[in-house]
Amino acid sequence: MSRIRNPWLRVGLDGWSLGVEASSVVGLRSMKLLAGGAGGAAEAQRMVAEKLDAGLALQALAMTGGLGWTPQAVATKTLAHYRKRVRANRRRLTKC
Template sequence: MSRRNPWLNIGFAMWSLGYEASTVIALRTLKIAAGGPEASAESRRMIDEKLQAGAALQALAMTGALGVTAPAAAAKTLSHYRRKVRANRRRLTKI
């Protein structure tokens, strides 16, 4: 079924990314709420990462690296952001 309709897999990937992103948001909120220099650094890092991820995705789109079909572009976009979210989750859950 997913071969005929790639949007099913993309929908599941979007749901998974949303779940992981909400986890990262909660972890970052806790870190920022704790205050201090680490909170300030996390806030700066969060903004920098968002700008860098958006710029990198735009560069991929401009060079055609996201693919020529809408499902391919959507899947690669999700993959791009998912790598960033997973890296943040791993970093924020380290003890």
């Protein structure tokens, strides 16, 4: 496969890929929530806590310059920040 020379095309493809992966996590979480019980309640609480944590961590990175200084760096690092969490959730939810 040839390397993509346009960095914004890479950012766009990474964003699309993250969206596809995130939609699978939404489906997996939905099934767990619909199952109800203690597992569903725990998943709902975990979901809210993870979203708050991810948002606050990203904000801290942005405020300290951890995302970089160019628009492309910020976009790339933001996608990587969320991809790490989405993948962890997908792995956890597919173990069942």
